Amino acid sequence: MxxxxxxxxxxxxxxxxxxxxxxxxxxxxxxxxxxxxxxxxxxxxxxxxxxxxxxxxxxxxxxxxxxxxxxxxxxxxxxxxxxxxxxxxxxxxxxxxxxxxxxxxxxxTLEDRMMKVRRLTQIIYPKDAGVILIKTGVRSGMRVIECGVGSGAATLCLATAVAPTGKVYAYDREARFLEVARENVERAGLAHLVEFKVRDVAEGFEEEEVDVVLLDLPSPWEGVPAARRALRGGGRLASISPTFNQVERMVATLEAEGFVMIETVEVLLRHLLVRSGKTRPFERMVGHTGFLTFARRALQPIEAPPEEASEIEPPS
Structure with missing residues (x-):
């Protein structure tokens, strides 16, 4: 959160x-x-x-x-x-x-519900949530941990994706945030797909062999060891951070913990004002909301190449 x-x-x-x-x-x-x-x-x-x-x-x-x-x-x-x-x-x-x-x-639509949740915190916006779903492959039947639930906008997205047989385990250390998130999830009719838990990431997660972990924390690197223990082999991790310094520390921690296919992206969304013969972008756009970092859990260590990151292309 x-x-x-x-x-x-x-x-x-x-x-x-x-x-x-x-x-x-x-x-x-x-x-x-x-x-x-x-x-x-x-x-x-x-x-x-x-x-x-x-x-x-x-x-x-x-x-x-x-x-x-x-x-x-x-x-x-x-x-x-x-x-x-x-x-x-x-x-x-x-x-x-x-x-x-x-x-x-x-x-x-899901976007309508996400944008109109009752908020006590910043939310993960639909433009970022969509990329998170695609990059992590969240789908029906999966078990997903979300840590840093906040107001629950991303929880709606995850619960919709894992329905009808999956489960989202929603963690936050602030009970008042979880209460608001619970109300938003219940209003969307998705409460049966989510388990809410008041718990700090430092205490770890109760689940094992989950498919995906999403970290939305001020210091997401603190949740990497717990995420590694909770993820199945090849399981995917995603995190969102607003600054470069946070991303750098997050990536360094992921590398130290043996994660692979690490990449960070930023999603920008621009609306167009469509008028015959004079279509143009709106003056305002949905710009920076956060940097998204993705990684996968490897069961054995892999040697990193000596090249600088600037010379390495994103995973394909």
């Missing part, structure tokens, strides 16, 4: 791709059964019901994530939206606020 800093948010000045007039005149049809998403047959056939998650999207690109409740009301920048007015509707339909403002009723 890294201390919370200023987080990236979508610019409220972005030009809307859907005008209010377009929303007002949108024609909505009930989706065919063949188009229904697996696991959503009942919701899609009967319409939205109590407990369902909904993302409300307004013409000015503001979004609100809610779970439908009896008598629930959502206060927005454009009036109040009653949950009762959403019940029975289908994703893609329109609901109006008390002032007549239209909102599109959408199904939340």
């Amino acid at each position: 890294r201390p919370r800093t200023s987080s990236w948010r979508s610019s409220s000045t972005k030009r809307s791709a859907i005008s209010s007039a377009m929303i007002s005149h949108a024609r909505v049809r009930e989706p065919s059964r063949s188009a229904m998403m697996p696991g959503h047959e009942t919701t899609m056939r009967e319409g939205l019901k109590l407990g369902d998650a909904v993302l409300l999207y307004s013409p000015d690109r503001k979004t609100y994530l809610i779970s439908l409740t009896e008598g629930g009301r959502l206060g927005t920048h454009a009036g109040e939206v009653r949950h009762a007015d959403i019940l029975g509707k289908y994703y893609g339909e329109i609901v109006r606020s008390s002032t007549g403002q239209p909102f599109v009723v959408l199904e939340p």
